[in-house]
Amino acid sequence: MKNNLEKSIYVSQPYLPDIDEFIPYLRQIWDSKELTNNGPFHREFENKLAEFLGVPCISVFANGTLALITAIKVLGISGEVITTPYSFVATANSLVWNNIKPVFVDVESEFCTLDPEKILASVTSKTSAILPVHVYGNPCNIERIAEIAEVNGLKVIYDAAHAFGVNYKEKSICNYGDISILSFHATKMFNTMEGGAIICKDSQTKRQIDHLKNFGFVNETDVVAFGINSKMNEIQAALGILQLKNYDIVVEKRRGITQKYREGLKEIEGITFLPEAKEANSNYSYFPVFVDEKIYGISRDQLYNKLITKGIYGRRYFYPLINEYTVYKNSPYSCKSELPIAKRASESVICLPIFPELDLKDVDYIINCFNDFSK
Ligand SMILES: Cc1ncc(COP(=O)(O)O)c(C=O)c1O
Structure with missing residues (x-):
């Protein structure tokens, strides 16, 4: 004892729905044999999530790390990116996977999010973006970070892995910055076992993201980007649809x-x-x-x-x-x-x-x- x-x-x-509620979804997958590749549950989950969160465009992923790697890629970021040391290692690793140098800057003491004034002091000619984390689901200093980004011509990628369902000033926290990512890992408050998403502002960027997560394929016979395979499968997507209800x-x-x-x-x-x-x-x-x-x-x-x-x-x-x-x-x-x-x-x-x-x-x-x- x-x-x-x-x-x-x-x-x-992890929170899981009643298994009896999930079985009809599994049966549908078994009957259709559509397991992945933008299947019906994947499409339904994206639509339902966009509405639920109140975001213009969302693309779901196999996990949050691949979403972050892809978000950095689609913005064409290079050189150095200012980020926080007070996060899960995936935040900085995603930069390194894009051949970018993470520049670690201190956090502020109230919520442990990146300190904007320390960001400002660390900007150099090599800096191309800021990668802050809404750590524990609390918003970063969004306004000040936006000002610093604008004045210095930097992109802002929010790691919102902890911030599912958080609204800031009456809109989804994922609508701030150039792009945001979520994680639906088993330990997260909203889970699809493994999973993640990128939230972006326009359908053209979403199209590019959708190509990148599917090897770069634009159609059956052409590849338009050096893509990766980071697609969410149908079982994850079906679970996500059910999790939204609860x-x-x-x-x-x-x-x-x-x-x-x-x-x-x-x-x-x-x-x-x-x-x-x-x-x-x-x-x-x-x-x-x-x-x-x-x-x-x-x-x-x-x-x-x-x-x-x-x-x-x-x-x-x-x-x-x-x-x-x-x-x-x-x-x-x-x-x-x-x-x-x-x-x-x-x-x-x-x-x-x-x-x-x-x-x-x-x-x-x-x-x-x-x-x-x-x-
Ligand atoms: C802040 C942060 N960023 C990124 C990730 C990566 O997400 P995933 O585990 O879905 O790959 C996590 C957690 O796992 C996280 O806590």
């Missing part, structure tokens, strides 16, 4: 858990969490807390390990920083600048379990552990 709940609680658990239930459950964490942890000295975003709805995708060792009494890593002894498996998203991974340190992309705010966040963060089927009693149990460990 690991804890008084007799089970392990992981940071996330989205509101998922958000509501996550909202309840978030509220309980906020209430239960707010009095614990040395534990802080992010404020609510301004002018944006939350999708409650993550619940990161930050540990101040001097006040709380034990370090983040001690807390992380003590939680494991109680069956609670948080995750240190995002530790280490991307620039601290071996491959980045030993490469032409190694980062020479100090990134103190990202470093502090990275060394103090733990993301706590949050998923629709997490029982509120389990949340109480987690909060009690935080109280016990501080004594």
Whole structure:
């Protein structure tokens, strides 16, 4: 027995619809034998997603990383791109896969998103774009980033992998910047097992993206781009259609858990969490807390390990920083600048379990552990 709940609680658990609801979709795929290549569910999912999110054009992908690699490619970006070290490694790897140098810049301390003034200070003649991340689903400083991009002639690609369903100033967060990407990975709050999407502004760009994700084919006999195979298959698309129907239930459950964490942890000295975003709805995708060792009494890593002894498996998203991974340190992309705010966040963060089927009693149990460990 690991804890008084007799089970392990992981940071996330994928939401899945009732299997009986999914079987008719599978039967349709088996009957039609259309498994991939822009099949009927793929087309339906794209249409439904565009309407659901309120975006002009969307192209779905096998996963978020391939969506990001393709988004960078379709914009024709080269040279250097300013990005955040405080993200999942796919953000920077996608640049490297396009032969682009990621230039890591520090984040601001309120939401841990790229600090616009530090972006500005890092622009050089080689900079062609900015790749910010709406980390944990909270909006970056969109207006200031747009100003900096405009003045310096830069493109903006938003990694919105965490921001499914988030609206900023009453429109989808994916409508800002030149292009945005989403991830529908199993750990994300909206999942198609694996999956992702690019959101763009016009149908001509969508056409180019659709060619790129299908080897560059424009028709049966011609290839017009050095494309890749990053198509979403029919099973993923069918699951996505079904997941959209249950989205509101998922958000509501996550909202309840978030509220309980906020209430239960707010009095614990040395534990802080992010404020609510301004002018944006939350999708409650993550619940990161930050540990101040001097006040709380034990370090983040001690807390992380003590939680494991109680069956609670948080995750240190995002530790280490991307620039601290071996491959980045030993490469032409190694980062020479100090990134103190990202470093502090990275060394103090733990993301706590949050998923629709997490029982509120389990949340109480987690909060009690935080109280016990501080004594
Ligand atoms: C910020 C960020 N960008 C990109 C990705 C890549 O998405 P995927 O796992 O769907 O390839 C992820 C997560 O997995 C992510 O968290």
